[in-house]
Amino acid sequence: MLLNLLDTRGLRSQLKDSVPVAGLCPHGAYGVQDSLRSGFSSVKNELLPSHSLELSEKNFQLNKDKMNFSTLRNIQGLHAPLKLQMEYRAARQIQRLPFLQSSNLALDTLRGSDEAIGFDDILNDPAQSEMMGEPHMMVEYKLGML
Secondary structure, X not given: OHHHHHHHXXXXXXXXXXXXXXXXXXXXXXXXXXXXXXXXXXXHHHOOOOOHHHHHHHOHHHHHHHHHHHHHHHHHOOXXXXXXXXXXXXXXXXXXXXXXXXXXXXXHHHHOOOOOOOHHHHHXXXXXXXXXXXXXXXXXXXXXXX
16 A cells, blocks of 8 residues: 555656646636637546556657667767757648648658557547537637637
8 A cells, every 4th residue: 555655656756747637727718618619628637647657658659769869869970860850840740720630641651650550540530539629710729819
C-alpha cells in the first residue's frame, strides 16, 4: 500500500502535460463551459498512469526521436538534426480545416512510419470520430473571429 502511494506521487511529478482541472474547461461569458466551441471536457487527462510502463509508452515516439537526433548529430554534425527538426515542424503545421481530421501523411513519411500498420490505422475511423461541430463556427473560432 505504501509502495503504491509512493509510486503515484513519483509519477505525478513525472507527468509534464498534466493540466489542473480549472484549466481544463474554458469558461464562457456566464462562468459555464462553452461546449459548443471547445467540446466536452475530459477527465481522462487528469488520471494517473495505472502502470509504470504507461508513461514510457506515452512518450515512446518522443524518446525515439531524441535518440535518432543524438545519433544523427554524432554522425553528421549539428546541422542534420536541426534540419530534420525544421522539417518535422513544417510537416506538423500542414493541417486540414478544423472540422476535418488530418492524416499527417507528410510527418509519417519523414519519420518512416508511413508503411507500418498500427493501432490508429485500424481503429481510427473518421466516421466514428467524436469530433463533430458546425464547420463555419469552428473555422471562425480557429481564425479568432469569434
